[in-house]
Amino acid sequence: MSVSKKHFVLFALILLTVVAVSINAKAQTDKIEGLWYNDVKSAKIQITKESNGKFYGKVVWLKEPLKNGKPKVDEMNSDEKLRSRPRLGLPVLADFVKDGDNKYTGGTIYDPNNGKTYSCKMTYKGGTLDIRGYIGISLFGRTTTWSRAE
DSSP states (O other): OOHHHHHHHHHHHHHHHHHHHHHHHHHTSOTTOEEEEOTTSSEEEEEEEOTTSOEEEEEEEESSOEETTEEOBOTTOSSGGGTTSBSTTOEEEEEEEEOSSSEEEEEEEEETTTTEEEEEEEEEETTEEEEEEESSSTTSEEEEEEEEOO
């Protein structure tokens, strides 16, 4: 086999490997992973599945990132030590596990507008995600609908 044929075969093998890895990585992405607008489109939340198999979300964009000319911070947090942390990058969803095809349970949602954390469940509905935060049982809660931002 000539040198150019060997290079072509090597290139083809590398290309096939890259494509196979890309397809496999995409296939392993869960349907809720990605960017979501909150209910009033004032923030984008990036939802990811971490190595522990649970889903988490953090604020990655704010429509109004500044307050009085400075980056917004978590000023309503009940823990005074956390009040200076930036709203950008703020974790707001934690510890969700997939429970069936379209439900995610066992997690919490943090509301930076009041500094409180609530039990939470999520239901995937195609281009939307119903987020239900509650105290105790989900009957005593509120649902907001997030929309896909990608």
